[in-house]
Amino acid sequence: MNNIEQFFESKHIRLTAMRLLIYKFLAQKDVAVTLRDVENAFEKADRTTLYRTIKTFEDKAVVHQIDDGTGITKYALCEKGCNCDIETDLHLHFHCNNCNETICLTDHKIPQIKVPEGFVSENVNLVVKGVCDKCSGQ
């Protein structure tokens, strides 16, 4: 019984071949991926299965969804010990206007945002757009 199996068990997710493959795919990526990316990586598998696998991961707080403003939902693995299941992740996301990739800046927490009297802030989505390190570094 290895690490990943234990991890799945702790998250109450049954281990299947498909899920393992998709998990490993996500784990190896350092940028957020679209469903399309996953499709391209697993052409033999059905779109719906991939979709529902990601949804399962999301429900169980294995991945979190990212809305970077491109109109296409992206996903990334949650940090170990994140609390995505109880609240939105507090880190910010960076979208590169050049390479069109989106990454989690997990150690850049979202600052406290002041809202007017009467408003209650429950969570915050913060996306910074610009040029990423790979693209800016020539």
Add this chain to the structure above:
Amino acid sequence: MNNIEQFFESKHIRLTAMRLLIYKFLAQKDVAVTLRDVENAFEKADRTTLYRTIKTFEDKAVVHQIDDGTGITKYALCEKGCNCDIETDLHLHFHCNNCNETICLTDHKIPQIKVPEGFVSENVNLVVKGVCDKCSGQ
């Protein structure tokens, strides 16, 4: 020649009946609207015309687009003297999880966000979700 005509002229937008109606509709709203909202308000007009009118307004920096994470694009009139034409609006947006409405917090500017070495920040989208004043105030 009244105010609105002058305003349209200053923005290099030709005045048409449709545009005037839509402008007035937006001006009277205090929340961001979807294309669907506009459609419902002008059932006799064609969807495409409404769509393109909004797009024209957007191009000419009369309205700005808001991505509040619901997946549906919303629009709101720009403040007088905003600089939406040269950069994204710097104010933050609030989305109410209760009434599902989104409003511009025009006098709440987005704070400076620090990004890691090598990253260049060009603009920022900041959406706060929670309960709005109308919904929280009982």
Add this chain to the structure above:
DNA sequence: CAATAATTGCACTTCCATTGCATAAGAGAG
């Protein structure tokens, strides 16, 4: 008025997200 340019309406397309249902695979009881 005629000629030209911009706006509007209709039909159609594309793309992503989501669901219903049938089948296959897996877990558990006996």
Add this chain to the structure above:
DNA sequence: CTCTCTTATGCAATGGAAGTGCAATTATTG
């Protein structure tokens, strides 16, 4: 191990929003 029941997977279809091509209408200009 076998039967039963649950869950996962695959296929087909749907829904909704966004965007485009083109023809018809309306506005502008000379």
